[in-house]
Amino acid sequence: MFLMNWWYAVAWCSDIGRTPFARMVCGEPLVLYRTATGAAVALEDRCCHRRLPLRMGTIVGDNLQCLYHGLTFDPRGRCVKVPGQDHIPPNACVRSYPVREAHGLVWVFIGDPQFADRVEVPDYHWITDEGWGAKGAYFPVKAHYLLIVENLLDLTHLAFVHATTIGNSAVVEGAQVQFRRTGDTVDVRRTMKNCDPPPTYVRAGGFKGKIDRWQYINFAPPGYVRLETGACHAGREDTADSGRITLRNLNIITPETETTTHYFWAQCHDFDPRNQKITDMLYEDVRTAFMQDVAVFENQQQSIALDPDAPEIDVKGDAGGLQARRIVQELLQRQAAGR
Amino acid sequence: MFLMNWWYAVAWCSDIGRTPFARMVCGEPLVLYRTATGAAVALEDRCCHRRLPLRMGTIVGDNLQCLYHGLTFDPRGRCVKVPGQDHIPPNACVRSYPVREAHGLVWVFIGDPQFADRVEVPDYHWITDEGWGAKGAYFPVKAHYLLIVENLLDLTHLAFVHATTIGNSAVVEGAQVQFRRTGDTVDVRRTMKNCDPPPTYVRAGGFKGKIDRWQYINFAPPGYVRLETGACHAGREDTADSGRITLRNLNIITPETETTTHYFWAQCHDFDPRNQKITDMLYEDVRTAFMQDVAVFENQQQSIALDPDAPEIDVKGDAGGLQARRIVQELLQRQAAGR
């Protein structure tokens, strides 16, 4: 069961070109390509004739021709040619998905296409904004997408999983945490005053003494998690020489199947934004941290598969994640009820 | 569900010797070997005692001795020795399958052995006939066997999948097609007049100008598909210098499981039959084409597994394949009804 009628990120814009690109989203097989003028197209990756994946086919002009018998589909998924006959059966078509390109990503609308215009692609403008340095990656993850959402909404794990990069004990023992649900979104605000800077912050901000640090996390369904994090010299937040740095950690988490996920993320910084060394350093540290997280997700998933009904206990740090799970649950119920 | 009471090709004759050879056919595990005098034997590949595959055993004279406790089975599957005791339990036996060798292949009768003599091994004599040059291969295919049958009954795919060898646009746009069901067999006759020769035909027949080309396809259940194909100089079919070449493309398609197949095929030619260069060239071209087909079958199978109930549309070229599927369906229904 996946949330329908949402925009899901399916690829980086640079992944899609004039050769077919296949990706499964929410259990649906998609094939993407660009028309002659560069427009991104997303079609069902299965010919309506003998079900060969269209990813094996050839782009002809703006259309995609099946490898097997040459049936050719236009960007709207309509069959425009059946070799060997003039008549095109009226039901000869494949699904076509609404597509948007924004923030460096290609988004497809999974659900009923008539609702696509009423739903907005989420804001991830920092990835492409000139005022920000940014670098991201794609990770295929063998785990349910909500395990990743949950991870990002409880940053106490930084102290344990990421002690060599973005975490230290202050994020768990010294944090003040507020959380708030607004409609179907969740905000978790964490502030840590007068604490030691973690290794990545020392490298990025050059901090030598204590810092004030914050982590503002926003979740919106189905799998959008945006973090604003930052730090300044302890007690000097509003001063001219606060040393303040602001980072955006942006996560776009797209279900592939019930147990696998496409995980897109980018790390952005507003200080010295054209300094590629800073961009690279931050990216490498976050990449190191996130690969540790992927090992966590995949081991959780295997552990859950062993005994899906094993109980879990909750702790204080779970408040945000539990709320996110509740929102998804409510939306799935509404969806099942046809609302 | 497989068709019972048919001869299925299980191996090339040269595959079977004095060491056990295992192959699953229609979901049944078989082990084959030759007796001291060279007769091929096919037994159930599972000892009736503790179920060890007999393929791990040893041939002793005409019999097969299980590796584990030495129970020994004769070519009829009867246990003739239980080490450590004189008494042989009356139910100590494994299934024995009727075997024929014909046309370079070993055939086993899957079903009730008492019907074996009433059913004929199909005619594939071209493979071993001295008047023909022939060369073949075995492909293990991860797809249902009827996907291969269907492929061979709609040769329009040659224009798309095999444009570098045996296909060009003439096979789809310039073909006259007739098809006829006779009893439980299907014939598809395709003729293409005054068309360009495909690359393989140029290489084999030395054609420089237009040709008349034909493809006569015969299907008989469960998975026998025999093609007679050929070409001559356009409009000179009945003349002395027609340049006519005739080829036989022979396919013996044996289900291994519901989703995997043993695919035996051979390519034969009646012109210059002892010219190994011609034989090799034709074989290599068909092999190239058929490996492209295998990629098609396996991707179809995966696509079908993703959504087994996804609908398909049919086009004109499917007439033969649809009829073949109908015949298999009817035979399965008759079989289920016990007729």
Added chain:
Amino acid sequence: MFLMNWWYAVAWCSDIGRTPFARMVCGEPLVLYRTATGAAVALEDRCCHRRLPLRMGTIVGDNLQCLYHGLTFDPRGRCVKVPGQDHIPPNACVRSYPVREAHGLVWVFIGDPQFADRVEVPDYHWITDEGWGAKGAYFPVKAHYLLIVENLLDLTHLAFVHATTIGNSAVVEGAQVQFRRTGDTVDVRRTMKNCDPPPTYVRAGGFKGKIDRWQYINFAPPGYVRLETGACHAGREDTADSGRITLRNLNIITPETETTTHYFWAQCHDFDPRNQKITDMLYEDVRTAFMQDVAVFENQQQSIALDPDAPEIDVKGDAGGLQARRIVQELLQRQAAGR
């Protein structure tokens, strides 16, 4: 379905140290480690919070800290720390398993811990007894554990599977066999008089002529199989120069899942017990033989999986194995009935 309330061997003592060691037993995921003072601990390998396997965590003093959010568990499985909060939820705990170390192995009690003290760890003292030379190994086996038990209770297979080491035709054709069930144990006593020594016995005992040989096999549930085997010069059993050698082949067979097994075994000898060459030679021969057996087990398992309901016939040699299966069956029935 596994037998509950038994001691199962889970690792060699030397496997367990100050880093977590994971192993599944009877379908239950376990993690083992040693406390600061060296005591072995066995916990459920799944954090009660977000189900990450605890094997990914860190040993802190006597406790195990989860990698993910730092929840820390003591050797009894009680959570003693939830980072970021003072309150520890009363249900924050993981299963703790009773542990014993004996005979070079770590044993865990699978079932209800309150019964652990009423059940004895089986006697395998020969492995560590100074009067014996001993060497063993661990084999992971992709087969049900009773296939291994059954193998050891019918040694006629030595003549076929192990003719290069511990077997020859005498073990099947020349053996006198008695078997007896006592409570829930089975004894099979095999004696072979005036027979040729198998290769391993020639190497170990230096026998040149005929020997008298014996194999006394004891089975106790769930998967304990102890063999005393030996030989002497034929007809000189009770003489001073009998040349008698006695061996112990010890098998501890622990189910991992329904189709996989942890197989621990050791080969021991009472003659020249400090002679490492003898120990190594016997170990190598038995290892060679047991690796042949593993191939048998795994092929049996695959054959059974193909057709779980295929019938089996029994022969004389099966008397011990059938009795062992019956005992396990009876115990499972008693267990299901709650007795």
